Amino acid sequence: MVGKGMLLLAGFLLPGFLLSEAIKILTTFSLGECLAGESESGGSHYLLQDRVSQILQDHGYNEAVIFCILTEVTAGSIDILVNTWYEKNEISYNVISWLPPENHRKDFNNSFDFFVTEALHGREAFENVVKLMEQLGIRCSDLLRRGDIMDFLKNENFDLVFIEAFDFCSFLVAEKLGKPFVAILPTQFGSMDHGLPIPVSYIPVFRSLLTDHMDFWGRVKNFLMLFDFSLKQWRLHSTYDNTIKEHFPEGSRPVLSHLLRKAELWFVNSDFALEFARPLLPNTVYVGGLMARPVKPVSQEFENFIAKFGDSGFVLVALGSIVSIYQSQEVLREMNSAFAHLSQGVIWKCNPSHWPKDIKLAANVKIMDWLPQNDLLAHPRIRLFVTHGGLNSIMEAIQHGVPMVGIPALGEQAENLIRVEAKKFGVSIQLKQVKAETLALKIKEVIEDKRYKSAAVAASIIRHSHPLTPAQRLVGWIDHILQTGGAAHLKPHGLQQPWHEQYLLDVFLFLLVVTLSTLWICGKLLGMVARWLCGARKLKKS
Numbered sequence: 223m224v225g226k227g228m229l230l231l232a233g234f235l236l237p238g239f240l241l242s243e244a245i246k247i248l249t250t251f252s253l254g255e256c257l258a259g260e261s262e263s264g265g266s267h268y269l270l271q272d273r274v275s276q277i278l279q280d281h282g283y284n285e286a287v288i289f290c291i292l293t294e295v296t297a298g299s300i301d302i303l304v305n306t307w308y309e310k311n312e313i314s315y316n317v318i319s320w321l322p323p324e325n326h327r328k329d330f331n332n333s334f335d336f337f338v339t340e341a342l343h344g345r346e347a348f349e350n351v352v353k354l355m356e357q358l359g360i361r362c363s364d365l366l367r368r369g370d371i372m373d374f375l376k377n378e379n380f381d382l383v384f385i386e387a388f389d390f391c392s393f394l395v396a397e398k399l400g401k402p403f404v405a406i407l408p409t410q411f412g413s414m415d416h417g418l419p420i421p422v423s424y425i426p427v428f429r430s431l432l433t434d435h436m437d438f439w440g441r442v443k444n445f446l447m448l449f450d451f452s453l454k455q456w457r458l459h460s461t462y463d464n465t466i467k468e469h470f471p472e473g474s475r476p477v478l479s480h481l482l483r484k485a486e487l488w489f490v491n492s493d494f495a496l497e498f499a500r501p502l503l504p505n506t507v508y509v510g511g512l513m514a515r516p517v518k519p520v521s522q523e524f525e526n527f528i529a530k531f532g533d534s535g536f537v538l539v540a541l542g543s544i545v546s547i548y549q550s551q552e553v554l555r556e557m558n559s560a561f562a563h564l565s566q567g568v569i570w571k572c573n574p575s576h577w578p579k580d581i582k583l584a585a586n587v588k589i590m591d592w593l594p595q596n597d598l599l600a601h602p603r604i605r606l607f608v609t610h611g612g613l614n615s616i617m618e619a620i621q622h623g624v625p626m627v628g629i630p631a632l633g634e635q636a637e638n639l640i641r642v643e644a645k646k647f648g649v650s651i652q653l654k655q656v657k658a659e660t661l662a663l664k665i666k667e668v669i670e671d672k673r674y675k676s677a678a679v680a681a682s683i684i685r686h687s688h689p690l691t692p693a694q695r696l697v698g699w700i701d702h703i704l705q706t707g708g709a710a711h712l713k714p715h716g717l718q719q720p721w722h723e724q725y726l727l728d729v730f731l732f733l734l735v736v737t738l739s740t741l742w743i744c745g746k747l748l749g750m751v752a753r754w755l756c757g758a759r760k761l762k763k764s
Contacts, residue, residue, distance in 0.1 A: 247700075248375065248401070249275055249384040250392040266542070266614045267408045270491060271386040273512050274406065277693045278700075322364050330357040338548050341632050344654040348454060355389070355461040362391035362462065366398060366469045375399055382704065385485070387414060390462050393481040398469065402708055404487040404700065406509070409634045410613060410641070411490060411497060415455050416482040417717045419501045420448065426498070427451050431636060433644040434498040455479070483717045486709035487699055491613050495620050495684040496641050505712035507699050509692040510617050511685060517600040527567060527588050528603055535603040536567040537665065538624075540595055542610040545631045545653075551578045559658035561587050564665060566605055569593060599624050605669050611635035611650070616642065623682035625674040627664050629653050647678035 249271060334357075337350045366372065376399060383396040383403035396403040407414060412428035426432035427447040432440050459478040466475050486505065493510030520528075528536050539557075541549070554577070561568040562584035573591040583589065595615070599607060599622040609615045611628040616638055619626050626648030628639035639650040649664055668674045690698065703709045716724050 246378060246380045247278070247382045247384055248378070248380040248399075249278075250386060250395060266612050267386060267388045270408050270512065270614060271406070274384065274696065277512065277696060280693075281697050322361060326357070326360055326364060330361060333357045338544055338632065342545070342548050342550075342653060344652070346632070348457075352457060352461060355458050358389045358391065359462045359465045362389075362394060363465045363468055365391065366394065366465070372398065382486075382700070384700075387482075390459070390478055390481075391465075393478065394462070394465065394469070394476070397476045397481060402486050403484075404489065404703070405482075405485040406489040406491065408491050408613065410492050410638055411500065412451075412637070413634050414482065415452070415479070416485065416488055418503060418506065421501065422448055424498075425500050426637075426640075428634070428637065431640055433640060434500075435644075483713075486703050487712075489696060489699075491617070493617065493620070493685055495681040496616060496638070496645065498641065498644070503712070503714060503717075505709045507695055509696050510613070511621060511692040512696065513596075513614050513618060514621050514692070515596055518594070518597050520594060520597050520601060524569065524593075524598070527569070528601065531565070531567040531586070531603075533603075534565045534567075535605040536569055536601075537561070537564065537606045537608060537669075538569050538593075538595070538598050538604060539608040540571040540593070540610075540615065541608070541629060541631070542612050542615070545610050545629075549653075551581070553653065553656055554578060555581050556656050556658045557661060558584050558587065560656075560661035560665070563658070563662040566669070569598060571595075596621075606665060608665070611639040611642070613638055617685075620647075620678070620681045620685050623675070623679040625668050625678040627651065627661075627668055629656060645677060645681060647674055647681055649674075 333350075333354050337354050340346065340350055375395070380399065380401055383392075383399065383401050385392040385396060385403050385405040387393075387405045387407050393403070393405075405416075407416075411418070412420075412426070420427070422444045423441055424434045424436065426434065426436070427444050428451055430444050430447045432444055436444060456479075462478060466478075470476060488503075488506045489509045490506060491510050491512065493508055496510065497508075539561075554572070557570075558581060561570070564586060566586070568584070568587045570587055570589045571591070571593050572589040574589055575591070577583065577589060596618055598604060599618050604622075604624055607615075607619045607624045607626045609619065609626055609628055610632075611630040612635060616626070626639075626642055628635070628642060628648060628650035629652075630636040630639050630650060631653050636650070639648070642648040643650060649668060651661060651664055688695075703712075722728055
């Protein structure tokens, strides 16, 4: 996420193993994520896809990018901002700027602000999600309407599209280009139905807040939640109906639910160390931990602060870019008061310019608008990570065996932290329930009870014990489908079956009809026999 009103599409040359010619791959950055973020720090979905691009680049891939930048800038400023951002991040891309229509930018920003504000106050209504998706559908139409951009993509003749599946526009771009595609799911399983088996007896449905250990009533709830989830998925897909009607001719209009199952591969930004064990299809690959980078020493400024607290160590606090912007003064006050009760130092990602003047910062707290999260999590004196529960942050904590206290705010974060609690390497507390005393007790509980640290270390061992790194799995599987001409051999026929066949409803109906017919015939025969016997008895008596 580089800025509000930004679309990032990256294409690069991939010299596939054993392939005679270079392969062109177009990677798409989520339109919704790009539209919703700040200009410099970047959001989790953008950072993940940017990391994918870097991994592929590190393996010899040559990259080009199409880039739409900030909504609040004039057209003359765009090239300067683009160049500044890329120079800062040491990335060299070819750039095409796209500034969406002003009225759509305002509508989207209003919808996004309303959605986040409501969610942070505990009112994450599904209707707000629908309205946000409707805006993304409109923005997708703006992109598909841009003949110069779409013609450029078609003329590049890409061999494969790499999709970030936060919103559905990328799927429509790939379909419009007529190219095969792979997708990466930046959230955990269940937030999107792409054809995986869902045994509801032990796989919790998204938003159910259940674990894989369900009692009878848990299974009842999970079963009913599956219908609710299916209806909501249909509603979200329908927000793109007008976009599809506008840009695809009648008779060849794609169905979004079918497009999700059309992906050659699904990469999932999670890991066995966090996820509940579940059935996977051969074309589904865990790549959680892609963000892991070599650890660097922290600056002397951080070392000096950490040294003040000796063996007590320090607590790292990072609640994500969105919460950092939208959190209320009351939440800041309660958190600051909670940290003041700790014997540890606290390093808190919080912009000093946003800090309320009437709140005195606790003596053991250091606030920074940016911090090297991975390096601090690897520090030997870290005792705890207070996180919003984003998957990238959880994966980094697992990487270094650091226990957590989670404060979920948006999206799938509560579901992620359900897994953290189930695996026993952390606890969570709702944002609206954050009070100084409660938060301080939670933090002390996790730090003082060594079982949390032991469970975090065990998760780290699982995470590190894979035979291949996440980057190797990602590159290896892409190389595999390029060599084999796609992933048809990895996808079961069930993905092409209509739902009534896949769930054997036609078979059950047939067997039900046969059974009822047999029972009806048997009943008729028994009735005839009974009447014959009654008649025979009457004849005897007479």
